Amino acid sequence: MAIHYRSGKDFYRHKLKSCRDSLATDKKRIFDNSIKENIINTPEYQEAENILIYCSFGSEAGTRDIIIKALADNKNVFCPKITDTRNRKMEFIRIRSLNDFCEGKYSIPEPVMDSDSVIYKKSDGKSVIILPGLAFDFKGNRIGYGGGYYDNYMKCFENELSNGNMNSIAIGYDFQYVQDDISEFMTKSDIKTNVVITDKEIYRT
Incomplete structure (x- = not known):
């Protein structure tokens, strides 16, 4: 049965999510470790006081x-929580350990938020935000999951x-870094990234 896509973005989302979902557990573990090593060896990570990073879910x-390493390196680690x-x-929201998570929207791990929570605001120190996604290209274009949460956040x-x-820094597996120019599928609200890190390479635009 043929699958009909509403847009080019949908095509890449379906194709690359399927590839990601089929990744064997042992390979995923190796690839994840390579991504971590590539990230922590960048000047962006090493110079950052604040690390804004999602807690991975499913085949992401x-x-x-990376979170454990950043905490051990005495970085201020902040993780996303959907509020609207x-x-x-x-x-x-700033976390102190992996125990600070609970099941949030869409069953995604999110930090517990209460009156004592520290929310990331504009900082005088350097920060890095780690972006998830399904497809990335050589121009820094990123196809996410379609919610627009990261683009809305980064506009601030x-x-x-x-x-x-x-x-x-956008991260994913090397097969998610496509050779096509996906600019035609981007909108004015889509924000580019300057760095894409995979298990094999650090790509800079």
Whole structure:
């Protein structure tokens, strides 16, 4: 049966999610470790005081070991929590350990948020935000899951992104880094990244 896609984005989402879902557990573990090593050896990570990073779910490129490493390196680690589904908004909440997560929206692990929670705001120090996604290209274009949460969030930090106080790094497996130019599928609301890190390479635009 033929599958009909509403858009080019849908094609890449379906194709690459299927590839990711079929990745064997042992290979995934090896690839995740390679991604972690590539990230922590970048100047962006090493110079950052704050690491904004999702807690991986399902077949996403694994981030738990990155979180553990960042905490051990005395980084301030912040993880996303959806706060408004209607307007596609989220905040990044500081965590102290992997025990600070609970099941959130869409069954995704999210940090517990209460009156004592520290929410990431604009910082004088350097920060890195780690972006999930399904497809990335050589121009820094990124196809996510279609919610727009990260694009909406990053718009609030355009000045930090432009002046270098915040760097964005998209991560995924090397087969998610496509050779096609996917610019035609991007909209004005889609924000590019300057760095894509996979298990094999560090790609810079």
